[in-house]
Amino acid sequence: MTDLSQELAQLERDIQILKDIEAIRNVKHKYFRCVDTANMAELKELLHPDVRVHFIGGTYEWTLDGRDEYVETLAKNFNTMTVAQHNGHHPEITVQSETEATGIWYLHDIFWNMKFKACTTGTALYRDKYRKNGEGRWQIVESTYERIYEILEQPVEPPGLTVHMLGRTGRPAPSRSDKK
Amino acid sequence: MTDLSQELAQLERDIQILKDIEAIRNVKHKYFRCVDTANMAELKELLHPDVRVHFIGGTYEWTLDGRDEYVETLAKNFNTMTVAQHNGHHPEITVQSETEATGIWYLHDIFWNMKFKACTTGTALYRDKYRKNGEGRWQIVESTYERIYEILEQPVEPPGLTVHMLGRTGRPAPSRSDKK
Amino acid sequence: MTDLSQELAQLERDIQILKDIEAIRNVKHKYFRCVDTANMAELKELLHPDVRVHFIGGTYEWTLDGRDEYVETLAKNFNTMTVAQHNGHHPEITVQSETEATGIWYLHDIFWNMKFKACTTGTALYRDKYRKNGEGRWQIVESTYERIYEILEQPVEPPGLTVHMLGRTGRPAPSRSDKK
Numbered sequence: 001m002t003d004l005s006q007e008l009a010q011l012e013r014d015i016q017i018l019k020d021i022e023a024i025r026n027v028k029h030k031y032f033r034c035v036d037t038a039n040m041a042e043l044k045e046l047l048h049p050d051v052r053v054h055f056i057g058g059t060y061e062w063t064l065d066g067r068d069e070y071v072e073t074l075a076k077n078f079n080t081m082t083v084a085q086h087n088g089h090h091p092e093i094t095v096q097s098e099t100e101a102t103g104i105w106y107l108h109d110i111f112w113n114m115k116f117k118a119c120t121t122g123t124a125l126y127r128d129k130y131r132k133n134g135e136g137r138w139q140i141v142e143s144t145y146e147r148i149y150e151i152l153e154q155p156v157e158p159p160g161l162t163v164h165m166l167g168r169t170g171r172p173a174p175s176r177s178d179k180k
Numbered sequence: 181m182t183d184l185s186q187e188l189a190q191l192e193r194d195i196q197i198l199k200d201i202e203a204i205r206n207v208k209h210k211y212f213r214c215v216d217t218a219n220m221a222e223l224k225e226l227l228h229p230d231v232r233v234h235f236i237g238g239t240y241e242w243t244l245d246g247r248d249e250y251v252e253t254l255a256k257n258f259n260t261m262t263v264a265q266h267n268g269h270h271p272e273i274t275v276q277s278e279t280e281a282t283g284i285w286y287l288h289d290i291f292w293n294m295k296f297k298a299c300t301t302g303t304a305l306y307r308d309k310y311r312k313n314g315e316g317r318w319q320i321v322e323s324t325y326e327r328i329y330e331i332l333e334q335p336v337e338p339p340g341l342t343v344h345m346l347g348r349t350g351r352p353a354p355s356r357s358d359k360k
Numbered sequence: 361m362t363d364l365s366q367e368l369a370q371l372e373r374d375i376q377i378l379k380d381i382e383a384i385r386n387v388k389h390k391y392f393r394c395v396d397t398a399n400m401a402e403l404k405e406l407l408h409p410d411v412r413v414h415f416i417g418g419t420y421e422w423t424l425d426g427r428d429e430y431v432e433t434l435a436k437n438f439n440t441m442t443v444a445q446h447n448g449h450h451p452e453i454t455v456q457s458e459t460e461a462t463g464i465w466y467l468h469d470i471f472w473n474m475k476f477k478a479c480t481t482g483t484a485l486y487r488d489k490y491r492k493n494g495e496g497r498w499q500i501v502e503s504t505y506e507r508i509y510e511i512l513e514q515p516v517e518p519p520g521l522t523v524h525m526l527g528r529t530g531r532p533a534p535s536r537s538d539k540k
Contacts, residue, residue: 106392148445149525
């Protein structure tokens with residue numbers, strides 16, 4: 001192997017890592033767009049079939065196993081009686097191999113559940129794992145978060161909505177009591 | 181053409197795409213900084229002369245044609261009687277050719293119009309198009325958004341401002357009624 | 361030098377710049393995570409020993425000289441009686457040489473000081489300088505910001521916290537009066 005081809009191989013690895021970081025950021029960016037608009041079809045493509053979830057809030061805890069349970073739980077919670085804003089800031093992506101990576105994200109979220117007259121806001125740190133599947137697409141295979149702070153306001157008046165996309169894209173709110 | 185030079189050509193294309201993504205993100209980042217500080221001179225450089233705009237809010241709709249109309253409309257609205265925060269999150273940039281690209285952004289905005297005792301907050305999804313001009317600079321050539329949610333509070337007390345940059349960089353608020 | 365090796369050298373420079381931009385963004389991302397969780401040990405690694413700071417708020421001004429003074433000031437202020445959210449958006453990173461770079465960031469922050477019944481919110485533009493140290497790590501060597509807007513609410517009721525990480529990771533709040 002010549003020096004030139006060795007240099008070229010190193011550059012290829014460097015570029016692949018930069019492309020992987022871009023791709024992984026995009027997966028999480030799409031994730032936030034999809035949850036807040038209840039786009040469950042596109043969301044499903046972003047998750048590994050064996051994805052594991054552990055979200056620790058102040059007033060709730062989610063422990064989920066597998067894509068089907070995760071998507072179903074999201075669909076149930078992001079219903080027509082909710083308004084959701086989930087923004088992921090400050091990505092710290094580390095590519096560990098050709099098919100594995102980790103990520104830290106700083107979440108800021110606002111979630112109104114008008115059925116329960118509740119508004120939850122706060123921040124959290126995600127610690128995720130990503131895996132590249134056989135078709136070359138990165139997916140979320142593990143997602144956990146721990147809150148930095150959380151504020152619950154209840155009872156709270158419904159916000160003065162002039163637009164409410166989840167009201168038309170979300171699943172109808174359940175009639176039985178069903179907490180986030 | 182040797183194998184090495186073919187590999188090199190592929191790497192150059194990959195790197196150019198990564199550089200284009202960086203450059204396009206920067207254009208939009210500068211855009212948000214410029215609108216919220218009423219920096220219309222720098223803002224102008226970020227827009228293609230033929231830029232088309234369609235923003236659909238809950239209480240307003242902007243349909244604008246060309247850079248001059250866009251800059252004039254922004255200058256009129258981001259006046260001394262307003263406080264503005266526009267943050268673009270979660271960029272999903274797709275480079276389509278050497279001179280064309282698209283982008284999705286998740287907007288979070290807060291806008292006080294103290295003249296009308298109004299505060300508008302919410303989120304929206306931008307769907308933009310970008311074009312590289314003859315000098316190699318990317319510009320926004322199309323920008324549209326649709327709201328995820330919007331909240332209008334009116335009448336609302338003016339915020340307890342201890343700093344208000346638009347109060348000195350913005351255009352004087354019109355004396356006649358002029359809605360965002 | 362052959363044409364191929366010249367091309368290769370140019371690609372290497374381009375890739376190094378992209379890697380530097382990623383690395384610098386990560387430094388600032390870690391910075392925000394560390395201040396809001398009072399992780400002073402990790403924070404220290406992100407700062408150049410000779411870092412200079414000038415933050416101009418509406419109700420405060422910080423002029424700090426050197427890492428020790430900066431870390432001590434942060435540790436004192438992000439204490440158990442505070443709740444902090446500092447998010448840096450819209451990075452505009454410019455690599456100026458192999459070891460020097462600049463960055464503009466758009467800060468959105470919320471800071472409750474429950475001891476003083478005060479809540480400060482607002483936005484600001486950071487103008488930073490970064491330097492790569494002898495071990496190849498980028499650090500913040502200068503950080504300044506100017507507010508776009510700032511709102512002070514005082515007296516304000518404490519937020520209805522259901523999680524409060526700084527309450528356990530922060531330094532105990534001083535008993536003597538000590539303003540941010």
